[in-house]
Amino acid sequence: MTAGIRRQRGTTLVIALIMMVVITLLAVSSLGTTNMNLKVVGNMQSRGEALNATQQAIETVISTPLFIANPANAVLSPCGTANTLCTDLSGDGAPDYTTRLNPAPSCISVKSIKVSELNLSNAEDLGCAAGQAQQFGVTGVSTGDSLCANTAWDITAETTSTTSRTKVTLTQGVGVRINADDMTTSCL
Numbered sequence: 001m002t003a004g005i006r007r008q009r010g011t012t013l014v015i016a017l018i019m020m021v022v023i024t025l026l027a028v029s030s031l032g033t034t035n036m037n038l039k040v041v042g043n044m045q046s047r048g049e050a051l052n053a054t055q056q057a058i059e060t061v062i063s064t065p066l067f068i069a070n071p072a073n074a075v076l077s078p079c080g081t082a083n084t085l086c087t088d089l090s091g092d093g094a095p096d097y098t099t100r101l102n103p104a105p106s107c108i109s110v111k112s113i114k115v116s117e118l119n120l121s122n123a124e125d126l127g128c129a130a131g132q133a134q135q136f137g138v139t140g141v142s143t144g145d146s147l148c149a150n151t152a153w154d155i156t157a158e159t160t161s162t163t164s165r166t167k168v169t170l171t172q173g174v175g176v177r178i179n180a181d182d183m184t185t186s187c188l
Helices: 002-062 123-129 132-136 180-187
Strands: 084-087 097-101 106-114 145-161 167-179
Touching: 002 084, 002 097, 002 145, 002 167, 106 180, 123 145, 145 180, 167 180
Parallel strands: none
Antiparallel strands: 084 097, 097 145, 106 145, 145 167
16 A cells, blocks of 8 residues: 555646646736737727827817818918827827828818808808899899808828827818808819
């Protein structure tokens, strides 16, 4: 019986070593999975920040009529070159994301608003009808068009991260009512 016990002492050591190897492999595998998950979450966060910077840039551009008057220089205070906005999320004074309007905003359609389409109880429409009464009496001058036109614009913004390889491109359409006198200079 003592000979059987002596043989089993070595077996216990071998089983313990095998268990240690299995536990080590599980720990290494968990570490690799954790690192991959951190990279995925970091990429998602960077993409979300870039998308927000892109949307903010487009909203900044369409909140001023500058993109209609001068599409090649549509950003009020660009950083660096024309049509470029910088976003500093970390607050350290250095831009984290650079957004560029590429191509410049473009007018894709323009349509004169007919006087008959105006709602004269609406203040905006009333401004489009001003002065039309003077033209109605002159033969051949009045085409029935008001002093305003509806335009549709495409604005494409491309944001790149200054610290990673994140890049987001977003195109947004916007409809803008403009003065009929600006139709030929802004949209043709």
